[in-house]
Amino acid sequence: MRKILDLFRRSSLESRMNEEFDHHMAMLVAEYRKQGHSEDAAIRRAKREFGSPEMQKDRHREARSFPWFEDLIADLRLAIRQLRLAPSYCAIAIITMGLGVGANTAIFTLVNAALLRNAPFPEPDRLKDLTKSMKGRIGWPVFDSRQFVEFRDRSTSFAYVAAMRDKGNMNWLKPDSAKEVHVMRVSADFFRALGIEPQQGRCFERAEEGAAAIVTHSFWRNRMDGKIDQPLNLGGQVHLVVGVLPADFPPTTTEIYLPLTLRPIQDGDNTQVFGRLKEGVSAAQAAEECTRLLHALAKAEYKNQPPPEMGITMEPYGSSDGRGFKEPLVLLSGVVALILLIACVNLANLMLARATVRGREMAIRASLGAGRFRLARQMLAESILLSGLGGVAGLVLAQAFLTLLVMASPVPIDKIWTLKMDAVVFAYAIGIAVLTGLLFGLVPAWTAGRSDPMEAIKDGGSKASSGKSGSSVRRALVIAEVALSVVLLVSSGVLLRSLIDLMAIPSGADESHVLAAQMSLRGDRFDTSAKATQFFDKGIERLRLIPNVESVAVTSAMPLERGLNCSVIVPDSPDRPEDLKFMNWRYTSPNYLDAMRVPLLNGRYFTASDQATAPAVAIVSDTFAKRYLPGKNPVGLNIIEHCGGKISRTIIGVVADVRTNSLKSKLIPTMYIPVSQASDQIIKAAHTWFPMSWMIRTKDAGQGIAAKIEAELRSLDPLQPIQEFNTMETFRLDAVRNERFLAYLVSAFAILALVLASAGLYGVMSYLVTQRSMEFAIRLALGAPGIELALGVLRQGLGLATLGLIIGGVAAASLLRWLGSLFPSMVDPVLSKDIWVYGAMIGCLILAVLLACLAPALRIARIHPNQVLRES
Amino acid sequence: MKTRQEILQGTLDLIVLKTLDSLGPQHGYGIAQRVQQVSDGLLFLNQGTLYPALIRLEQKGWLSSEYGPSDNNRKARFYSLTRQGKKQLLAELEQWELTVSLMSRLLEAK
Numbered sequence: 001m002r003k004i005l006d007l008f009r010r011s012s013l014e015s016r017m018n019e020e021f022d023h024h025m026a027m028l029v030a031e032y033r034k035q036g037h038s039e040d041a042a043i044r045r046a047k048r049e050f051g052s053p054e055m056q057k058d059r060h061r062e063a064r065s066f067p068w069f070e071d072l073i074a075d076l077r078l079a080i081r082q083l084r085l086a087p088s089y090c091a092i093a094i095i096t097m098g099l100g101v102g103a104n105t106a107i108f109t110l111v112n113a114a115l116l117r118n119a120p121f122p123e124p125d126r127l128k129d130l131t132k133s134m135k136g137r138i139g140w141p142v143f144d145s146r147q148f149v150e151f152r153d154r155s156t157s158f159a160y161v162a163a164m165r166d167k168g169n170m171n172w173l174k175p176d177s178a179k180e181v182h183v184m185r186v187s188a189d190f191f192r193a194l195g196i197e198p199q200q201g202r203c204f205e206r207a208e209e210g211a212a213a214i215v216t217h218s219f220w221r222n223r224m225d226g227k228i229d230q231p232l233n234l235g236g237q238v239h240l241v242v243g244v245l246p247a248d249f250p251p252t253t254t255e256i257y258l259p260l261t262l263r264p265i266q267d268g269d270n271t272q273v274f275g276r277l278k279e280g281v282s283a284a285q286a287a288e289e290c291t292r293l294l295h296a297l298a299k300a301e302y303k304n305q306p307p308p309e310m311g312i313t314m315e316p317y318g319s320s321d322g323r324g325f326k327e328p329l330v331l332l333s334g335v336v337a338l339i340l341l342i343a344c345v346n347l348a349n350l351m352l353a354r355a356t357v358r359g360r361e362m363a364i365r366a367s368l369g370a371g372r373f374r375l376a377r378q379m380l381a382e383s384i385l386l387s388g389l390g391g392v393a394g395l396v397l398a399q400a401f402l403t404l405l406v407m408a409s410p411v412p413i414d415k416i417w418t419l420k421m422d423a424v425v426f427a428y429a430i431g432i433a434v435l436t437g438l439l440f441g442l443v444p445a446w447t448a449g450r451s452d453p454m455e456a457i458k459d460g461g462s463k464a465s466s467g468k469s470g471s472s473v474r475r476a477l478v479i480a481e482v483a484l485s486v487v488l489l490v491s492s493g494v495l496l497r498s499l500i501d502l503m504a505i506p507s508g509a510d511e512s513h514v515l516a517a518q519m520s521l522r523g524d525r526f527d528t529s530a531k532a533t534q535f536f537d538k539g540i541e542r543l544r545l546i547p548n549v550e551s552v553a554v555t556s557a558m559p560l561e562r563g564l565n566c567s568v569i570v571p572d573s574p575d576r577p578e579d580l581k582f583m584n585w586r587y588t589s590p591n592y593l594d595a596m597r598v599p600l601l602n603g604r605y606f607t608a609s610d611q612a613t614a615p616a617v618a619i620v621s622d623t624f625a626k627r628y629l630p631g632k633n634p635v636g637l638n639i640i641e642h643c644g645g646k647i648s649r650t651i652i653g654v655v656a657d658v659r660t661n662s663l664k665s666k667l668i669p670t671m672y673i674p675v676s677q678a679s680d681q682i683i684k685a686a687h688t689w690f691p692m693s694w695m696i697r698t699k700d701a702g703q704g705i706a707a708k709i710e711a712e713l714r715s716l717d718p719l720q721p722i723q724e725f726n727t728m729e730t731f732r733l734d735a736v737r738n739e740r741f742l743a744y745l746v747s748a749f750a751i752l753a754l755v756l757a758s759a760g761l762y763g764v765m766s767y768l769v770t771q772r773s774m775e776f777a778i779r780l781a782l783g784a785p786g787i788e789l790a791l792g793v794l795r796q797g798l799g800l801a802t803l804g805l806i807i808g809g810v811a812a813a814s815l816l817r818w819l820g821s822l823f824p825s826m827v828d829p830v831l832s833k834d835i836w837v838y839g840a841m842i843g844c845l846i847l848a849v850l851l852a853c854l855a856p857a858l859r860i861a862r863i864h865p866n867q868v869l870r871e872s
Numbered sequence: 873m874k875t876r877q878e879i880l881q882g883t884l885d886l887i888v889l890k891t892l893d894s895l896g897p898q899h900g901y902g903i904a905q906r907v908q909q910v911s912d913g914l915l916f917l918n919q920g921t922l923y924p925a926l927i928r929l930e931q932k933g934w935l936s937s938e939y940g941p942s943d944n945n946r947k948a949r950f951y952s953l954t955r956q957g958k959k960q961l962l963a964e965l966e967q968w969e970l971t972v973s974l975m976s977r978l979l980e981a982k
Contacts, residue, residue: 017923019949020949021923024919
């Protein structure tokens with residue numbers, strides 16, 4: 001207790017010590033005076049007798065109170081004093097650290113929000129997303145209705161199994177206006193599984209048909225004025241609000257939940273399934289059971305058997321929201337970890353250089369009695385102080401990075417998750433900062449503790465030739481740094497190359513000089529086939545007259561856009577002819593496929609005579625024909641379209657495949673029909689969900705054509721605005737937006753790494769040159785040409801870099817192979833294609849290395865031997 | 873030149889307590905002088921050892937201190953034994969006797 005009090009009474013104890021020492025000295029001096037010495041001699045003798053007062057005080061300090069705590073404070077105070085003496089060193093270290101920590105914290109904030117944080121529902125650890133996964137790959141949380149029903153009715157592991165799908169926008173038709181609302185269809189047990197009770201009303205029931213709705217609290221309060229009894233007309237169907245969610249229901253984009261009515265059919269993988277595990281059932285048990293059910297179902301009813309290694313895994317609920325992000329986030333986490341490593345290496349280098357410069361100071365302190373441990377601790381205190389400040393800088397930078405990330409992101413990630421830097425993120429940032437400070441502060445601390453005072457003082461801080469101490473560590477650090485940046489540069493290069501390859505995949509149509517004027521035809525003005533056809537015919541007539549226009553057509557979905565997912569029965573199919581089959585549905589004006597120059601493989605294109613009154617026809621894609629009618633000539637066969645209603649159509653032609661909304665996924669069976677022959681129901685659905693496009697091909701680059709198109713269409717129908725103009729290029733960019741985002745982000749980080757590594761190399765090289773300035777001066781004085789010495793330094797730098805390049809290149813190659821197996825959709829390493837990537841990136845790095853070594857090398861040429869030799 | 877003796881581990885407290893017991897209130901320098909005198913200059917109390925020890929003993933409540941004038945009229949801090957200190961001295965003396973007799977028996981044993 002007294003000791004603790006002493007901590008606060010420190011200064012009074014300190015002054016008492018001084019008092020006692022002064023008295024003791026005075027008495028000693030008086031004693032020697034009495035013995036007949038002169039005043040001066042007496043003081044001298046007394047001092048010799050007494051010894052170093054500071055050392056005595058030090059001993060005394062250690063005798064009382066908590067030495068470690070006081071020392072810690074003393075260390076930190078000294079560290080602050082020391083660091084204030086070297087502001088530029090400090091600034092560089094803090095910025096370096098801040099960049100590393102900031103990048104990591106920003107990405108970690110995303111990881112935390114998307115992958116780590118528990119879903120905000122009761123007992124979230126029992127809530128699991130079901131995902132289909134192949135061995136060692138990340139799962140996809142999508143099932144068809146048949147599979148969901150199987151899990152719901154047969155599995156015994158879950159208290160509830162629920163499903164959701166069709167997340168999107170709908171038109172909320174009010175008597176006087178229409179508003180866009182965000183809806184999602186959910187199965188009856190959705191809210192029960194989540195453990196959420198509606199604040200008013202009830203959950204959906206199993207038998208519920210489409211006419212009910214449950215709304216969020218904010219929708220109910222703000223947009224329905226707190227009245228539950230008004231029916232909602234959503235795109236023509238009237239829904240009665242049966243429940244209102246509690247106010248604390250986690251906010252998502254969805255405002256209205258509609259019941260999901262399911263028929264147990266193989267309707268394509270578009271249903272997300274999750275479940276609440278029964279008490280005491282493990283996720284592994286549930287996964288095993290579901291895997292068994294999946295395969296049993298497939299064996300009994302499915303033609304296309306899933307691969308035997310496909311299984312069902314249980315992921316935390318909500319992780320499927322981040323499913324497109326898990327891979328990029330894992331990748332990005334790795335990338336920023338490498339950045340942090342490079343930053344750390346730089347920091348260690350900086351501290352090491354500083355420790356060597358301060359070697360003499362350290363030696364003097366050692367010879368004055370400072371213990372080796374004490375000195376090491378002092379260095380450590382400095383590095384921890386620095387990294388603590390770096391951590392704070394990192395938090396600030398992370399906020400900035402995060403803002404940039406959200407801005408650059410192709411999807412509104414800040415709407416999908418609540419991105420906040422919570423306590424976990426805060427702890428993470430400070431944690432990595434201090435941990436790295438400790439780790440990399442140990443290197444210089446260790447060398448400081450090891451140095452021999454005699455040697456250091458003799459050397460006087462500037463050796464005649466470069467010594468060994470510390471420099472091997474330093475070289476290793478440079479090599480590591482170069483290797484790390486090679487890994488990052490090559491990885492970003494391969495990502496970019498994969499992206500370029502992806503961008504170069506042909507869509508299947510002729511994209512040159514094509515412009516799409518897109519319109520949203522929501523509402524009742526164009527909700528029948530007849531109304532739409534009339535509008536399109538008139539529009540095409542007008543647009544065709546614009547000079548320089550080669551062809552004009554209309555479609556519900558352009559190449560690289562998604563169409564409607566629908567079903568079809570193919571009676572002539574050898575594979576379960578009576579079953580509904582999945583296909584992508586698009587309406588077109590008769591001339592669309594011709595105008596888009598989609599190659600005709602068989603039969604004919606539509607003609608103007610394929611009108612509403614003529615026999616119903618369809619054109620199918622090559623994949624459609626090959627998958628559903630293998631070995632048969634599709635032309636002349638009948639199929640039954642199941643999109644809303646049933647329509648029997650005759651296939652009149654087969655066209656080449658055109659890529660839909662993803663460039664890299666499998667080709668999807670596609671069916672085109674003339675818009676005049678579409679059912680009113682599906683026209684309405686198509687116009688509700690997607691904008692349609694006027695496709696215009698011009699004879700040349702089509703300068704200024706957009707304004708003319710807009711003028712024509714406005715004069716045709718002043719009430720129908722054009723939403724936007726798109727070229728095929730923009731569709732393409734849109735189709736690869738996630739890949740683009742990732743590739744650009746990784747490239748940005750790679751550039752950051754390159755800058756950090758060059759700065760590190762520059763620091764080390766200029767340090768080495770300074771260390772050897774005496775040697776260079778002597779050699780210059782003896783007549784060595786400066787240029788040769790400079791080249792020597794360049795060679796030394798390049799030598800270090802080359803080793804790093806080789807290690808980094810090998811590491812990058814194996815890392816990429818591993819990443820390629822982990823994230824096949826993101827990284828696609830093909831060594832033969834990537835060889836130039838490696839070359840370019842390594843060339844880039846060598847250039848940076850040369851630049852970093854150039855300045856120190858040139859400094860040699862400016863050395864004046866006389867001056868250097870005289871100075872030392 | 874006589875070689876100075878290092879003080880035996882753990883005996884510093886006893887030396888200080890005993891000295892103050894026989895001298896009465898004394899300042900640090902006086903204690904150091906006295907020890908050197910009595911030991912014929914063989915035992916030298918380092919200032920860096922002595923003063924911390926004095927403070928420590930005071931913290932334990934065995935010594936009290938107050939200012940008083942020293943020989944040549946300087947202000948100095950005089951230390952004196954407290955009652956607790958006297959008790960401690962007796963206890964330590966007893967302990968010392970025990971140690972000495974133990975040591976001599978051990979060393980004389982053939």
